[in-house]
Amino acid sequence: MIAKPWRIQRVGAQAVLRTVTITMAAVSFAVIFLMLAFLVIYAYPAIRFNGLGFLTGTIWNIGNQYGSGSVSHNGYAAMPGAQFGALVFIYGTLMTSGLTMVFAVPFAILVALALVYRVHPALKPLANALVELMSGIPSVVYGLWGMIVLVPWISNSVGPFAEAHLGFIPFVGGGAGSGDGLLAATFILVLMVTPIMVATIRDVIQSQSETIFEASMALGSTTWQAVTRGVLPSVRAGILGSLLIAFGRALGETMAVLMVCGGAINIFPHNLFQPVNTIAAVIVSQLESALTDSSGMAQRSLAELAVVLFVITLSVNVVARTVLRGTDRDGNRA
Amino acid sequence: MRSRRVAGAIGALWWGLSVACLVAAIALLLSIFAFVALRGLPALRPQLFFTVTHGIAGGLANAIAGTFLLVASGLLLVIVVGIGSALWTVEYASPRAQRLMRFTIDVLSGVPSIVVGYFLYVALVEGLGWGFSLLAGALALAIFMLPYVSRAADLALSTVPREMREGAVALGARPATVVFTIAFPWALPGILTGLLIATGIGLGETAPLIYTAGWSNYMPTLALTHEPVGYLTYVVWTYISQPFAKSHALAYAAAALLMILVFGTNLVARGFVEYRFPRSQRIH
Numbered sequence: 001m002i003a004k005p006w007r008i009q010r011v012g013a014q015a016v017l018r019t020v021t022i023t024m025a026a027v028s029f030a031v032i033f034l035m036l037a038f039l040v041i042y043a044y045p046a047i048r049f050n051g052l053g054f055l056t057g058t059i060w061n062i063g064n065q066y067g068s069g070s071v072s073h074n075g076y077a078a079m080p081g082a083q084f085g086a087l088v089f090i091y092g093t094l095m096t097s098g099l100t101m102v103f104a105v106p107f108a109i110l111v112a113l114a115l116v117y118r119v120h121p122a123l124k125p126l127a128n129a130l131v132e133l134m135s136g137i138p139s140v141v142y143g144l145w146g147m148i149v150l151v152p153w154i155s156n157s158v159g160p161f162a163e164a165h166l167g168f169i170p171f172v173g174g175g176a177g178s179g180d181g182l183l184a185a186t187f188i189l190v191l192m193v194t195p196i197m198v199a200t201i202r203d204v205i206q207s208q209s210e211t212i213f214e215a216s217m218a219l220g221s222t223t224w225q226a227v228t229r230g231v232l233p234s235v236r237a238g239i240l241g242s243l244l245i246a247f248g249r250a251l252g253e254t255m256a257v258l259m260v261c262g263g264a265i266n267i268f269p270h271n272l273f274q275p276v277n278t279i280a281a282v283i284v285s286q287l288e289s290a291l292t293d294s295s296g297m298a299q300r301s302l303a304e305l306a307v308v309l310f311v312i313t314l315s316v317n318v319v320a321r322t323v324l325r326g327t328d329r330d331g332n333r334a
Numbered sequence: 335m336r337s338r339r340v341a342g343a344i345g346a347l348w349w350g351l352s353v354a355c356l357v358a359a360i361a362l363l364l365s366i367f368a369f370v371a372l373r374g375l376p377a378l379r380p381q382l383f384f385t386v387t388h389g390i391a392g393g394l395a396n397a398i399a400g401t402f403l404l405v406a407s408g409l410l411l412v413i414v415v416g417i418g419s420a421l422w423t424v425e426y427a428s429p430r431a432q433r434l435m436r437f438t439i440d441v442l443s444g445v446p447s448i449v450v451g452y453f454l455y456v457a458l459v460e461g462l463g464w465g466f467s468l469l470a471g472a473l474a475l476a477i478f479m480l481p482y483v484s485r486a487a488d489l490a491l492s493t494v495p496r497e498m499r500e501g502a503v504a505l506g507a508r509p510a511t512v513v514f515t516i517a518f519p520w521a522l523p524g525i526l527t528g529l530l531i532a533t534g535i536g537l538g539e540t541a542p543l544i545y546t547a548g549w550s551n552y553m554p555t556l557a558l559t560h561e562p563v564g565y566l567t568y569v570v571w572t573y574i575s576q577p578f579a580k581s582h583a584l585a586y587a588a589a590a591l592l593m594i595l596v597f598g599t600n601l602v603a604r605g606f607v608e609y610r611f612p613r614s615q616r617i618h
Contacts (some may be wrong), residue, residue, distance in 0.1 A: 013510035018426055024418025025427070025435060028480055032442050035453045035477075042456050107355055114356035118349060127360070129604075134363045136600050138538025140570040141589050145366050147574060191362060198359075222338075224345030245444065252446025254541035255571060280448045284544060287455075299456075306452045310445065317444030321437055 036314075039307050046300035049076040050084050054304060057085020059266050060282075062289060062298040070295060078297035086305055088268060092276035093309070095269075096182065096257065097250035100189040104250075105243055107190065108197035113227060115198065116205050128202075135195035143259030146188045151260055154187075155179030159273050171271050180262035183272040188256045193246035200245070204238030205231060237323055244320030248313045254280040279309040367593075374590025377583040387551050387569065391580035394588055400554045400564040401595075404547055405536040407468060408475030409529060415476070416483030417525060423484075424491040425513060436488065443481035447541040450477050455545035466548025466562035474542035479532035486528020490521035523606055530603035534596045540567035566592050 040047075047054070051074065063071070063082030070077040111131075119127050155178055167173030212234050216226035232239070262275025263285055269276050277285075283302055290298035385393030423435045451474055458470045494517045502512045548562030549572075555561055566588045573585035 012508075014508065017510050017513060018422075021418045021422035021426065024415045025422040027415050028419040028442070028484060029435060029438050031477055031480070032438060032445065035445070035450065038457055039449075039453055107359075110352040110355040111359050114349075114352040118353050119356070127356070130360055130363060132604075133597060133600065134359075136534055136538070136596050137366065138540070138567060138592050138596060140538070140540050140567045141366070141370060141593060144570055144574055144585065144589050145369055149365075149369060194359060220338075222341050222345040224348050225341060228348075248444040252444070252448065254446065254448040255567075259571070280446055280541070283448050283452055284541065287452075287545065303452065303456060306449050310449050313444055313446055313449075314441065317441045320444070321440045325437075 036307070036310055039303050039310065043300050043303035043307050045076045046084065046297060046304045048074040049078060049297055050301060050304065054084060054086050054301070055090065055308075056087055057083060058087045058268070059083045059085050060088070060286070061266075062293045063295070065292055065294065076297070078295045079293060082293075082295070082297060084298070084301040084304075086279070086301075086308065088264060088266060089277050089279045089282045089305065090308065091268060092182075092261070092264065093251055093278040093280070093312075096185045096189060096261070096276060096278055097247055099182070099186045100193060100250045101243065101247055103186070104190045104193050104197060104246060108194050108201060108242075108246075109232070109239065111194065112198045112201035112205060115202050117223065117227065131195050131198050131202075134191075135199065139192065139253060139255040140259070142188050142192055143256040146184060146256060146260040150187060151179035151184050153179070154184055154273065158183070162272075173271065177273050177275075178262065179273070180260055181264075181272070181274045182261075182269050182276045184260040184262075185257045185276060185278070188260055189250045189253060192253060192256060193250050196249060197242045197246045200242035201235070201239055204235040204242075208235055208238075241320050241324030244316055244323065248316040248320065251278075251316065252280055252309065252313050253278075254284060257281050258284055279305050283309075370586070370589050370593050373586040374588075374593075377587040378590050379587075382584075382587055386553060387564065387584070390576055390578045391573075391584045392551075394566065394569065394584070394591065396551060396553050396564045397566045397569050397588065398591070400547070400550070401537060401566045403468065403554050403556075404471045404475060404543065404563060404565055405533055407472035408479055408536050409533060411472055411476035412479045412483050412532065413529065416480050416528075417487045420484050420487035420491055421513070423488050425517070436485075439481050439484050439488075442477075443485075447474075447478055447539060450474055451542035451545050454542070459546060464559040466546065467557070467559040468547065468554065468561065468563050469558040471543050471547025471563055471565075474546040475536045475539060478539060478542055479536055482532040482535060483525075483528050486531065487521065487525045490524025490528070491517055493524070494520045527603050527606040530599055530606065534599040534603065537595050537599065538567065538592060540571060544568070566595075 049072075050057075061081060061083045063079030065079055071080055071082060072078070115124070115127055115131070159177070159179065162172050212230045213226050216230035217223070221229065257278050258281040261277055261281055263281070264275035264277045265282075267275075283305055286302060287299070290302050293299065382393040382395070383398065384395055386396040387393060419435070419439075423432055427435060454470050454474050454477075458464045458473070459466060464470050498516050498520065499512055502516045503509075507515065543565055547565060549568050550562040550564045552564075554563045569588035570585050570592065573581040573588070576582070
C-alpha cells in the first residue's frame with residue numbers, strides 16, 4: 001500500500017473525527033448482527049417448543065385461548081392445541097420466488113439486450129429512465145395494481161383459458177378461483193425484480209463487452225451469436241450476482257405479495273391459481289392473531305419465522321455479493 | 335453459406351423476442367402509471383390536504399404529515415451514522431476493513447424490511463415499552479436507508495482526487511482540515527444524491543412501519559414515543575380493502591400522491607447525478 005501523507009498527523013480534531021467515525025462504522029456494522037442475535041434470543045423458547053417440527057409441520061394454530069391449562073414441550077409452554085408448523089410458508093416463499101426467477105431471468109436478459117443493442121441511441125436515455133423509474137414504484141402501489149387489475153384478469157381470463165386449453169399440464173388445470181394466489185404473486189414479483197436485474201445486466205454488458213462483441217463479429221458470427229456465445233458468457237458473474245440479489249429481494253418482498261397471495265394457512269396450493277403465503281406476508285398478517293396468545297408463544301414463533309427468512313436472505317445475499325465482488329465496481333454497486 | 339443464413343434467421347427471431355420483451359416491460363410500466371394516474375389524480379382533491387382520515391374516508395393530512403415526519407426523522411438518524419461510517423471506511427480503514435465494511439453494508443441492503451420491522455417491534459415497541467411511535471418508525475426507516483446513504487457517501491468520498499488531498503497537505507492543512515475543506519465539499523453532491531434516493535425509498539416503504547409507527551387518524555405530534563404516526567402507504571394498503579367507493583378513492587389518491595413524491599425525489603436525485611457524475615460512477 002502506498003503511504004498516504006495526509007494520514008501522518010493524527011492529533012486533536014483528527015483524533016476526535018476518527019473516534020466519531022469509527023463509532024458510526026461500528027454501529028452500521030453491528031446492526032445486522034444485533035438484529036439476528038436479538039431475534040434468535042427472543043425466538044429461543046419457540047425454537048425449543050417447536051423443535052424440528054417447525055420446519056416440517058404444516059399446521060399453524062395458536063391454540064385454544066379459552067381453554068384451561070397448557071401444553072408444554074422441552075420445558076416451554078403454549079396454549080392447548082397450539083402447533084406452529086412453517087412449511088406452508090417456507091414452501092410458499094421458495095415457490096413464489098423460484099417461479100419468479102424462472103420467468104424474470106430470461107425476461108430481464110432479453111430486455112437488457114434490447115436496451116443495449118436494439119434501442120436507437122437517441123431513445124436510450126428515455127428507455128433507461130423508464131426502467132429505473134420502474135424500480136422506484138412503491139411496493140404497495142404494485143400491490144394495489146395487482147389487487148384491482150391483475151387479480152380480476154387472472155380470475156376472469158387467464159384462469160378459464162388455462163382450464164379450457166391447458167388443463168392437461170400438471171399444476172395448471174383445476175380452475176382459477178378468486179385470482180389471488182401463486183400466479184398473481186409471481187407475476188407481481190417478476191415485475192418488481194426485473195428492473196433491478198435489467199439495470200445490473202445492462203451495466204455489466206456495457207462496461208465489459210465491446211471488444212468481445214467486435215471480436216466475435218470479426219470472426220463471422222451473427223450479432224445474436226456474438227451476444228450469446230461471446231458477450232453473455234463474459235458477464236455471467238454479473239448476471240449471476242444480479243439474479244441472486246433479485247432472488248433475495250423476491251424472498252423478502254412483503255406488501256405486494258401480501259395483497260395478492262390469497263393468504264393461505266395450513267394448505268398447499270394444488271395449482272397455479274390457488275392461494276399461497278410467504279414468510280414475510282404471514283408475519284404481517286398473523287401478528288394481530290399472535291398477540292391474542294396469552295402464552296406469547298405465537299409471537300415468538302413469528303420471530304422464529306423472521307429468523308428463518310433472515311437466514312435464507314442473508315445466505316443468498318452473502319453468496320450474491322461474493323460472486324459480484326469479482327466484477328468491476330459498477331456491477332458491484334448496482 | 336446455408337448454415338449462416340439459418341443462423342441469421344434464428345438471430346432475427348431472438349432479437350425480435352428481445353425487443354418484444356422490452357416493449358412489454360415498458361407497456362406494463364406505463365399501464366401501471368396510467369392506472370394510478372386515472373384513478374388517483376381525480377380523487378386527489380385540495381381538501382384532502384387539510385383534513386385528517388376518519389371513518390371510511392376523510393382526508394390525508396395526517397398521513398402526509400406523518401410520512402414527512404417519519405422520513406425526515408429517519409434521515410436525521412441515518413445521516414450521521416451513514417456518512418460517518420463511510421468517512422471512516424474511506425479515510426481510515428485498512429483495505430481489509432474497507433472490504434469487510436462494504437460487504438456488510440451491501441448485505442444489509444438485502445435484509446427484508448419486514449424483518450427489520452418485526453425486530454424493532456419486539457425490541458422497542460414491546461420490549462422497551464415505547465409503543466407504536468415516531469422514534470421506532472424512524473429507526474426502522476433509518477436501518478432500511480442506511481445502505482443507500484452509506485454506499486453513496488463511500489462512493490463519492492472515494493472519488494476525491496488524490497492530488498487535491500496532497501495539495502492541501504502540502505499547503506500545511508491538518509488531516510481533519512483536509513476532510514472538511516477538501517473531501518467533503520467534493521463529495522457533497524454524491525452524498526446528497528444518496529440521501530435523496532434514500533428519501534424516495536423511505537417514502538414508499540410500508541412493511542417496516544406497520545409494527546413500528548403503527549397508524550393514527552390524528553395529526554402527528556413531535557412526541558418520540560407512545561404516540562402512533564400515520565403514513566401514506568398504510569392508507570393505500572388498508573383503504574383499498576374496505577368495501578366503500580369513498581375508501582377506495584382515498585387509497586387511489588394516496589397512491590397517486592406517493593408516486594408523485596417518489597418520482598419527484600428520484601428525478602431531483604438523478605438531476606444531481608447527471609450534473610455531477612459521469613455514468614461509470616453511478617450508484618444505481
